Amino acid sequence: MQWIQQNLPYFLAGISVGGQYALIAIGYTMVYGILRLINFAHGDIFMCAGLMLVYLSASLPFYVSIPLVLLLTVLLGFTVERVAYKPLRKAPRMSVMISAIGVSYLLQNVALYVTGGLSKQYPAIPWLSDTVTVFGALTKRVTIITPFLTIILIVLLVLLINHTNVGMAMRAVSKDFETSLLMGIKIDNVISVTFIIGSFLAGVGSLLFFSNYTGVTPTVGAMPGLKAFVAAVFGGIGSVPGAVIGAFIIGICENIIKAMGWTTFSDAFTFALLILILIFRPTGLFGEKVTDKV
Amino acid sequence: MIEKKKGSKANLIFALGLVVLVFVLEQLLPSSSMLLTVIKKSAIYALAAVSMNLLNGFTGLFSLGQAGFMMIGAYAYAILNVPTDQRAAVYQYFDGGIIQFSITEGISSVLGNVAGLIIGVLLSLVVAGLVAAVFAYLIGLPVLRFRGDYLAVATLGFAEIIRAFFQWDKLGPITNGSNLLRKFTNLADFNIKNSTGQVIINLSTTILVLIVAACIMIIAMMINSTYGRSFKAIRDDETAAEAMGINLAKHKMTSFVVSAFFAGIAGALLAMYQTTVQAAPFKTAMTYEILLIVVIGGIGSLSGSCISAFIFVGASEWWLRFLDEEKYNILNTHILRSGFRKVVFSVIIMIIVLFFRKGIMGENELNIAGFGRWLKRLFTGKKKPAIETEAK
Amino acid sequence: MAESVLRLEDVTMQFGGVVALNNLSMEVNKGEIVALIGPNGAGKTTAFNAITGVYEPTNGAIYFMDELLVENYPKEKMKKLYAGENNGKYTKSVVKTPDVITKAGMARTFQNIRLWPSMTVFENVLVAKHLRRTSNLFSATFRGNRKEEARQREEVAELLRIVGLDDVQDELSTSLPYGKQRRLEIARALATNPKLLLLDEPAAGMNPQETDELTEFIGQIRNDFDMTILLIEHHMNLVMGISDRIYVLDFGRLISSGTPDVVQSDQKVIDAYLGVADEDA
Numbered sequence: 001m002q003w004i005q006q007n008l009p010y011f012l013a014g015i016s017v018g019g020q021y022a023l024i025a026i027g028y029t030m031v032y033g034i035l036r037l038i039n040f041a042h043g044d045i046f047m048c049a050g051l052m053l054v055y056l057s058a059s060l061p062f063y064v065s066i067p068l069v070l071l072l073t074v075l076l077g078f079t080v081e082r083v084a085y086k087p088l089r090k091a092p093r094m095s096v097m098i099s100a101i102g103v104s105y106l107l108q109n110v111a112l113y114v115t116g117g118l119s120k121q122y123p124a125i126p127w128l129s130d131t132v133t134v135f136g137a138l139t140k141r142v143t144i145i146t147p148f149l150t151i152i153l154i155v156l157l158v159l160l161i162n163h164t165n166v167g168m169a170m171r172a173v174s175k176d177f178e179t180s181l182l183m184g185i186k187i188d189n190v191i192s193v194t195f196i197i198g199s200f201l202a203g204v205g206s207l208l209f210f211s212n213y214t215g216v217t218p219t220v221g222a223m224p225g226l227k228a229f230v231a232a233v234f235g236g237i238g239s240v241p242g243a244v245i246g247a248f249i250i251g252i253c254e255n256i257i258k259a260m261g262w263t264t265f266s267d268a269f270t271f272a273l274l275i276l277i278l279i280f281r282p283t284g285l286f287g288e289k290v291t292d293k294v
Numbered sequence: 295m296i297e298k299k300k301g302s303k304a305n306l307i308f309a310l311g312l313v314v315l316v317f318v319l320e321q322l323l324p325s326s327s328m329l330l331t332v333i334k335k336s337a338i339y340a341l342a343a344v345s346m347n348l349l350n351g352f353t354g355l356f357s358l359g360q361a362g363f364m365m366i367g368a369y370a371y372a373i374l375n376v377p378t379d380q381r382a383a384v385y386q387y388f389d390g391g392i393i394q395f396s397i398t399e400g401i402s403s404v405l406g407n408v409a410g411l412i413i414g415v416l417l418s419l420v421v422a423g424l425v426a427a428v429f430a431y432l433i434g435l436p437v438l439r440f441r442g443d444y445l446a447v448a449t450l451g452f453a454e455i456i457r458a459f460f461q462w463d464k465l466g467p468i469t470n471g472s473n474l475l476r477k478f479t480n481l482a483d484f485n486i487k488n489s490t491g492q493v494i495i496n497l498s499t500t501i502l503v504l505i506v507a508a509c510i511m512i513i514a515m516m517i518n519s520t521y522g523r524s525f526k527a528i529r530d531d532e533t534a535a536e537a538m539g540i541n542l543a544k545h546k547m548t549s550f551v552v553s554a555f556f557a558g559i560a561g562a563l564l565a566m567y568q569t570t571v572q573a574a575p576f577k578t579a580m581t582y583e584i585l586l587i588v589v590i591g592g593i594g595s596l597s598g599s600c601i602s603a604f605i606f607v608g609a610s611e612w613w614l615r616f617l618d619e620e621k622y623n624i625l626n627t628h629i630l631r632s633g634f635r636k637v638v639f640s641v642i643i644m645i646i647v648l649f650f651r652k653g654i655m656g657e658n659e660l661n662i663a664g665f666g667r668w669l670k671r672l673f674t675g676k677k678k679p680a681i682e683t684e685a686k
Numbered sequence: 687m688a689e690s691v692l693r694l695e696d697v698t699m700q701f702g703g704v705v706a707l708n709n710l711s712m713e714v715n716k717g718e719i720v721a722l723i724g725p726n727g728a729g730k731t732t733a734f735n736a737i738t739g740v741y742e743p744t745n746g747a748i749y750f751m752d753e754l755l756v757e758n759y760p761k762e763k764m765k766k767l768y769a770g771e772n773n774g775k776y777t778k779s780v781v782k783t784p785d786v787i788t789k790a791g792m793a794r795t796f797q798n799i800r801l802w803p804s805m806t807v808f809e810n811v812l813v814a815k816h817l818r819r820t821s822n823l824f825s826a827t828f829r830g831n832r833k834e835e836a837r838q839r840e841e842v843a844e845l846l847r848i849v850g851l852d853d854v855q856d857e858l859s860t861s862l863p864y865g866k867q868r869r870l871e872i873a874r875a876l877a878t879n880p881k882l883l884l885l886d887e888p889a890a891g892m893n894p895q896e897t898d899e900l901t902e903f904i905g906q907i908r909n910d911f912d913m914t915i916l917l918i919e920h921h922m923n924l925v926m927g928i929s930d931r932i933y934v935l936d937f938g939r940l941i942s943s944g945t946p947d948v949v950q951s952d953q954k955v956i957d958a959y960l961g962v963a964d965e966d967a
Contacts, residue, residue, distance in 0.1 A: 038443050087648055094356055095651055097443060098589050101582050102647045106640035108579075113633030222578065229447065268458035271451030278444055279436050512827065519826040520816050520835065523805075527813045530802035537738065537796075539788035539817030539878050548823060594804075657804065 009139055010259040011252065016143040016212065018251025019150035023205030024228035025235075025243040026157065027077075027198025033174035033238035034194055037096050041080055041103035043225015044111075045199055049073040049206035050122065050216040051111055057123040066125075070203040077199025078192055086188065104222075111218035119215035129211050142211040147248075149208070153201060154244055161240065166193055174238055223267060227254075230274040236284030245285065304663040305514075309507045316503045320496040330499050332608045334481075337506040338563045340603035343587040344510050344596050345556035350585070351594040351657075352517055353549040354529030356446045358581050359433070360557050362453025363426040365576035367558025368565040369460060369469060370425040371418050375399075375478035384477055385470055392467040397421070398479045415479060419505065419562050426558025427551045429456070434550045438543065450578055460573040475571040482569075502563060509556055514596055516552065525549050590646050590653050598655030605654075610639055688715035690752055691882050691914045692737070692792075697746035698770035699732050699938075700760075706732045708938040709746075709771045714882065719908060719915045721925045724935035725958060730918040731797065733935070734886055737916075738794050739784040745770055750790055751881065756780055789817050793875035794884040797918075799867050801859040807870055808855040811842045814877035842877060848910060849873045849903075865896045869903065876911060883907070885917040889924050901927050926950065934958070 024046055031039045052072055056065040084103045088096045128142045161167035169190045173180045181187055209224065210216055228243075231250050235242025250273065254266045262269075277284060316333060323330055346360045374397045376384050385391035397418045402410025437448045463471040481498035488494050516522050524545055527535040536542050565571045583606075591602030617635040646653065692714040699707040707729040714720045722730050735741045737748060739756070744764055747757040759776040760768040788794075793814075802810055815838040821831035829835075846852040849869055854862060859870060868888055875883055888904070889897045901924050907913050919925045925932065925946070932949045934942040936958040942949050949955055 036443070038447065084644065084648065091651065093442065094350075094593075095647075097356070097446065098585065099644075099647050101585060102640070102644045105579075105582055105586065106637075106644055109633070109636040109640045113631075113637045116632060219579070226447075226450070226578075230451075233444075233447070264458050264462050268455040271455050274451050275436060275448050278440050278448055282440070282444070515829070516823070516827040519829075520812075520819055520821065520831070520838075521823055521826050523809060523813045524816045526804060527802050527816075530804050531800050533740075534796065534800035534802065535813075536784045537740075537788060537794055537800075538814045538874065539785045539793075540813075541783070541785045552823075 007259060008134070010255045012134065012139055012143050013212075014252035014255035015248065016146040016208070016251070017255060018248035019146035020205045020209040020212075021224065021228045021231050021251050022150050022244040022247035023153065023201040023208070024224060025231040025247045026154070026201050026240055027195075028225075028229045029232035029235070029237055029240060029243040030170070030194045030198055032232065034170065034177075034191060035085070035096070036093060037085065037100065038229060039198075040097070040100040040225075041084075041107060042198065042202060043221035043223070043228070044104045044107035045073060045077050045080065045221070046202040046206050046209075046225060047111060047216065047218065047221030048076055048107055049203040050210045050220070051115065051120065053207070053210070054120045054122060054216055055114075062123075062125060066207065069207075070200060073203035073206075074196050074199045077195045077202070081192060081195040086191075108218045108222075115216075115218060117218070119217045122210040122214050122216055125207070125211055128207070140212060142208055146208045149204070150244070153204065154240065157197065157201075158240060160197075166190070170194060227267075227270045230270050233274060234277050234284055236286035239284070239286040242284055242286035304666060305660075306511075308662045309511065313500060313504050313507060317497075317500040320499045325493075325496060325498075328612050332604070332612050334499055334502055334567050335611065336604040336607035337503050338560055338567060339584065339587060339607055340600040341506045341509055341563065342557055342560040342584045343591065343599040343603050344513055345553045345560060346584050347588050347591075347593065347596060347599050348513055348517065348525075348556075349549055349553040350588060351592075352522065352529060353525040353546065354532075355438070355546060355549065356442055357449040357550070357553075358446045358578070358585070359430075359449030359453045359554075360584050361576045361578065361580035362449075362456050363430060363554040363557035364561030364564065364580070365453075365457060365460065365573060366426040366429050366554075367422040367561030368571045368576070369475070369561075369573075370558065371422040371562035372475040372478045372565050372571040373468060374421060375414075375418055376475065377477065377479075380477040384475060385467070387473060388466040388470065391470065396478070411479070411483060415566075416505075418479075419559050422562035423555040423558040426561070427555040430551045430554030431547065434547050438546045438550060450581065453576075453578070453581065457573050457576060469573075472573065475565075476569060478565070478569075480566045480569045502567065505559075505563065509559055510596065510600065513552075513556060517596070521545070521548065586643055586647075590643065592653035592655035592657060594657040595653070595655035595659055597660035598653055598658075601654055601660070609642075610636070614639055688718075690714075691716050691718075691750070692916065693749040693752075694733075694737070695747045695749070696772045696775065697733070697736055697743045697748065698772070699729070699736055699741060700744040700764065700768060700770055703767060703769070705769050706938055707736065707935075710935070710938075710940055712933050712940070712943070714914060714916050716914050717908070717912065718930045719904065719917070719928050721929040721932045722916065722918050722935065723920075723925055723932060727937075728935040729938040730935055731886060732938075734794065734884060734918060737787075738792065738884060739782050739787040742781045744768065745772060745776055747776060750787075750792065754778075754780060755787065755790065756782055785817070788878055788880070791879070791881040792884060793878045793880035793882075795868075795871045795875055795886055795888060797886045797890060799864075799871055801867060801871060801874070803858070803860040805859055806856050807851055807859050807862065808842060808846065810859045810870060811845060811874050811877045812838065814874045815842060817878060845873055845877055849876075865892060865899065868892070868900065872903075872907070876907070876913075881914060883913050883915045885915065885919075887918050887920060889919060889921045892921075894923075897921055897924055900924065904928055 024042065027042045028039060031037055049069055053065060053069045056068055060068070080103055084099045085096055088099055128145065130141045131138055132141050132144065134144065161170060169185045172185060173187060173190050227250060228247060231246035232243040234246030234250065235244065250270055254269060257266045257269055320330060342360060342364060349355050349357050373393060377396050377399050378394055381394065382390040398411060398414030401414040401417070404410070405413065433452045437445060437452065440448055459465060460469045461472045481502055484497040484501045485493045486495040486497060524535065524540045527540060528542060528545060532542060587602050587606045588599055590606060591598030614635040617630055617638055618632050619630060690713055694710055694712045697707060697710045698705065710733060722733060724730050732741070736743045743756060743758045745759055745768070748755045757776055757778045757780045759779065760773065761779070802813065805813070819834065821834055825831050843852065846855050849872070851866065851870055851873060854866065859867065862870060872885065872888070889900050892900060904915065905928055908915060929946055931944060932946055933940060934949055934955050941958060942952040942955045
């Protein structure tokens with residue numbers, strides 16, 4: 001019991017962080033599935049969602065500011081795609097990746113300008129931020145909510161992908177970009193929808209993530225962003241369930257490492273995991289094999 | 295062929311001219327001058343960008359590990375150059391550390407102070423580069439087999455892993471953990487002082503520019519050699535390159551290791567310029583900045599990277615500074631305040647990335663000989679010779 | 687007895703459950719022009735890729751100049767899946783990457799031309815000399831290889847003169863007309879000093895006049911360079927006109943081989959292939 005009480009918080013935190021990574025990872029995996037682009041700016045969109053709530057909740061009640069934040073995040077994701085990626089559809093992939101890095105740099109600098117470089121206090125969202133006791137361990141309610149909310153959202157997403165026209169178009173485009181174009185699928189719309197879904201989930205993720213960590217800084221999105229990407233690769237990039245499982249595994253492992261007193265290496269661990277996967281199973285847990293033709 | 299030789303001679307003269315100009319400027323301007331600061335920093339960034347361009351632009355390997363290799367170089371240089379009598383103070387939390395010698399100091403005790411300083415620093419720079427190169431070799435073994443964008447993330451990941459190790463307090467006796475390394479031989483040691491300790495000839499900027507110019511010259515020579523041509527072949531079409539007998543693994547590794555070697559030297563120079571070293575600033579953001587310099591200059595153009603480094607550093611540190619000052623308030627709004635400069639700057643970068651994808655130079659090089667001929671024509675009013683391929 | 691340059695023994699290529707090439711044995715002797723023909727999907731390019739090291743054969747052996755070059759047998763997952771013949775006959779696993787095979791003396795061209803677009807005609811050919819260097823990174827960077835570099839440039843200039851591309855040597859490779867790009871690709875392959883030249887559909891996309899020029903060009907290469915040539919081709923005029931011997935593939939299997947006359951009158955070939963080709967022509 002003593003042991004459980006000591007270690008349960010880490011485990012719970014792991015599941016919770018895993019859920020948050022999962023919500024971000026979906027944005028990466030879906031965009032990669034369709035555009036073959038590592039959207040380096042995705043982590044920064046997540047950061048912007050956090051900052052927006054900081055500023056909006058100062059003057060608006062939560063029942064207005066939270067939906068507004070989600071809407072604005074979606075708008076931001078949509079705009080980034082239209083402005084920075086769409087013009088480069090025919091350009092080499094490296095150009096698009098550089099553009100993503102440029103957007104990331106821009107969003108961070110805007111955030112730096114707006115905040116003046118200071119860490120902004122994230123508002124305590126009532127109910128979500130309340131403290132609860134689980135098996136004698138103290139934790140915030142958001143920790144308990146996160147995995148359930150994540151799973152609900154992902155089930156909805158999978159239903160959307162498998163049972164709607166938009167979902168079918170998405171699957172078609174990620175299977176074969178050129179043919180889908182020939183078949184008359186409006187690729188730009190499909191891509192926009194992908195970015196909208198990804199940004200929305202990143203927005204929800206930011207609510208959950210920042211409720212746990214009180215400060216929002218301009219560079220706070222970079223690390224969770226990269227970790228979520230690793231989770232996406234781990235699960236097999238392009239696969240939604242894969243990304244979710246990968247995210248939970250990474251979240252839990254990371255917190256176990258912290259519990260063992262190796263905090264310096266919690267980030268390094270994620271990347272070590274990435275490299276091991278790329279060496280031994282480059283397609284990830286659920287990914288499909290891609291071969292180049294001569 | 296003949297034309298090419300003439301061109302490289304003209305470039306050499308041009309580079310030497312630049313060094314002389316820097317030397318003159320350094321004597322005329324106060325050492326706190328913004329121009330000198332920008333020259334120093336942009337020279338270091340130019341070398342870093344050129345080393346990255348070798349990989350990303352000429353070999354087609356999209357690697358994002360440059361800041362990591364710079365950090366290795368900076369640490370290797372700093373660790374090996376803290377004077378022995380200062381080690382106790384620098385490694386105060388680690389009982390003075392376990393390394394108890396300084397390369398520069400050691401050589402100075404044999405060859406005298408001046409020769410010791412020059413040879414010691416040059417040797418340390420080479421060692422810094424070699425340490426980075428050894429790391430690159432080990433990282434390259436697994437990583438270079440990955441496809442394009444996975445390579446980018448894997449190299450980025452390795453840079454982060456190495457950074458974590460350098461900050462680990464168990465390695466503190468070597469790296470000083472997350473504390474600053476300082477008091478090592480730096481650029482100011484090259485200034486010539488009189489007996490009262492007053493500086494009579496400033497050399498800190500000149501020596502830096504000289505070293506950077508030499509390194510870039512070596513990279514340029516390599517790119518123009520048979521190896522550089524095969525790198526380009528790999529970039530253009532890997533399958534064809536392999537079918538024509540180019541060993542992909544070996545050549546990619548060569549490019550990766552050489553790039554890391556020069557990134558390591560750039561990192562060591564950065565350490566000399568900053569006079570202190572800490573792992574924290576060598577983040578992914580630094581790699582992104584270097585990448586953006588490469589993109590602005592033109593992916594596949596060395597002179598482009600150099601020009602772009604100067605513009606990038608100048609704009610972000612100096613020319614756009616007025617944007618951060620609240621005194622120029624338009625219509626009493628407070629748009630102009632700390633940080634606005636960086637916003638404007640990143641918007642400009644986005645515009646370049648989206649609409650001027652070739653950057654300043656595209657894949658071309660600054661052709662001094664050609665520029666000279668152009669000037670001559672301009673002044674003598676002669677038309678361009680009809681047959682351009684006269685030297686064939 | 688003719689001197690053997692290339693010999694395939696029971697080469698089988700299987701991808702998953704699909705046998706793309708089944709038990710192919712063939713031989714190319716010194717000085718010959720040998721053609722490998724067959725309908726689309728017959729396994730010609732697969733055979734080429736197996737010979738040049740792009741693929742590892744699933745089973746079988748390849749000899750070059752009577753020395754073992756590549757040998758393989760079904761391993762791991764393939765052990766159970768293997769559907770080809772001669773299982774168990776080969777027990778060694780010797781596989782090589784394309785660059786090693788090129789270095790050994792085989793050079794190829796590609797069905798869809800693969801020149802290096804950012805380089806000039808001259809540079810395209812010069813890079814193919816890289817594998818015959820004696821310089822290392824240091825000597826090359828610091829120009830310790832001046833003599834070698836000058837000699838290689840001389841050889842490239844000579845080669846371009848022979849193939850008739852010397853007048854465009856400073857132009858970007860991709861700015862050339864189609865026929866000349868083909869010629870350049872062949873010149874590039876020749877620059878590696880091969881003993882065997884492999885041409886993957888050299889006449890693809892050419893009009894009859896260009897095809898005739900190419901036919902003449904291939905013959906010229908054989909004579910000027912004393913070259914042995916293996917080619918894949920669809921244009922029957924070209925194949926029948928210059929080949930000494932022909933191998934015919936259908937569904938991954940060898941169905942006929944011999945001189946053009948023998949193959950042309952073979953009923954199996956007519957059934958599988960020539961009937962269709964005639965309609966095309």
